[in-house]
Amino acid sequence: MSAAQDILQSTQRHIDGDRLWTSLMDLARLGATAKGGVCRLALTDLDRQARDLFVQWAEAAGCSVSIDAVGNIFARRAGSNPQLPPVMTGSHIDTQPTGGKFDGCFGVLAGLEVLRTLNDLKIETQAPLEVVVWTNEEGSRFPPCMMGSGVYAEKFTLEETLAKTDAEGITVGQALNAIGYAGERAVSGHAVGAYFEAHIEQGPILEDQHKTIGVVLGALGQKWFDLTLRGVEAHAGPTPMHLRRDALVGASAVVAAVNRVALAHQPHACGTVGCLQAYPGSRNVIPGEVRMTLDFRHLEPARLDSMIDQVRQVIDSTCQQHGLSFELKPTADFPPLYFDKGCVDAVRDAAQGLGLSHMDIVSGAGHDAIFLAELGPAGMIFVPCEGGISHNEIENADPADLAAGCAVLLRAMLAASEAVANGQLAA
Structure with missing residues (x-):
């Protein structure tokens, strides 16, 4: 030996x-x-x-x-x-x-x-x-x-x-x-x-x-995206709630969806919004644009894709609900x-x-x-x-x-x- x-x-x-x-x-x-x-x-x-x-x-x-x-x-x-x-x-x-x-x-x-x-x-x-x-x-x-x-x-x-x-x-x-x-x-x-x-x-x-x-x-496989939501800036006082096109309200729904979907795909699922910027960034202006990052991770390719699909559905629905448009760009893809x-x-x-x-x-x-x-x-x-x-x-x-x-x-x-x-x- x-x-x-x-x-x-x-x-x-x-x-x-x-x-x-x-x-x-x-x-x-x-x-x-x-x-x-x-x-x-x-x-x-x-x-x-x-x-x-x-x-x-x-x-x-x-x-x-x-x-x-x-x-x-x-x-x-x-x-x-x-x-x-x-x-x-x-x-x-x-x-x-x-x-x-x-x-x-x-x-x-x-x-x-x-x-x-x-x-x-x-x-x-x-x-x-x-x-x-x-x-x-x-x-x-x-x-x-x-x-x-x-x-x-x-x-x-x-x-x-x-x-x-x-x-x-x-x-x-x-x-x-x-x-x-x-x-x-x-x-x-x-x-x-x-x-x-x-x-x-x-x-x-x-x-x-x-x-x-x-x-x-x-x-874990990783897929990253840059998401931009666009609404309309408006005065925070005179604009009624039901007539607003608030990009940050839409963004909040996306943040919640990213976390909800990751929790639903355990084990090994992670979902993160690491960066979020609202524009123009004034306390009495309704945000007309939000730029944010989306980070999805999973060990199984099919479940990783499912997480992304589910959040994409939320992006579509919240944009329709709040009168927003969006742009979703992939920035990284590691299998x-x-x-x-x-x-x-x-x-x-x-x-x-x-x-x-x-x-x-x-x-x-x-x-x-x-x-x-x-x-x-x-x-x-x-x-x-x-x-x-x-x-x-x-x-x-x-x-x-x-x-x-x-x-x-x-x-x-x-x-x-x-x-x-x-x-x-x-x-």
Whole structure:
């Protein structure tokens, strides 16, 4: 029996939780905010410092490091069979303007801790292992989000991506050159044996259910729309209620419908009106126009479409009732995704083997793993975050939960390495 197989059959976690936590806190100092969070926008000098620190740690762990033309960083631990496609893990280290210490960063440093642990145990895998730092997952400075993994998966072209600009007119290409992370490695065409991403849940379900590990089955499909309702502005005093064409009254019916429909399509349904602006915005003028966003999510395509159809019916009926016109424009369409069964089973088996409480869960947010799933078998591991809060300076996670998630990642990657070597996972 190999040393890797010993780990897979052992109930020991092996991970050095203190080392993982220390690395997370060291990284969090770069861009630390007064409220305990992190502001480290993509391709800023703070991002450069964080990238430099990761590269330093990866090289100290014996990894070879390469950087592609969109700035994605690949830290490779060699395997005994270099012809095999790598088993990959990773996430991002850029943050929201008022971000936390763990979103993305946990996935990157959990991967690094896996490699450090294998070094400690003197275990050689057959397939190479890679930890990846994906560029600009958040999309806060340069839209769109998941930029680096999107280029890697050929969802976005390199040329168009490098031309994207921030609010000051600086392009991605200029920013990459400024921080020294415009690499020479080709951005696409690389084989993926398997990909795992460890992440805080960014929601309250695991904490509410008192579970340590979320076995992520897939990601919700998302369809976004911009809706404009048009009525007639009029004086709030002289205009009788029954003669008004109030766009905001129509909008209120749509908001209620979005929430009602999402509640009726549980489980896994979400409906949100995230932005709403009434015009002209004067207290004594009846709103003649409302612009609003609609965000629908579900794991099942048919039910996602049903949610949208039902809200569309409400839009039609409320416009007829209140004498309004409307314009509905689609702005995003991400189909539901189911992760590879072999990767999902590897995560679940790891949690069970370690005696960790766990449950099946779906991701309501976008992650780099969604794009990687189109290149090879992929899966995700969730751990709880306090109050379900993320994208917030008070984002927090229990060190023990983070170590547990990392231990699951270790086992899942070892299982995947053996499966890739045996031809049991498609490359």
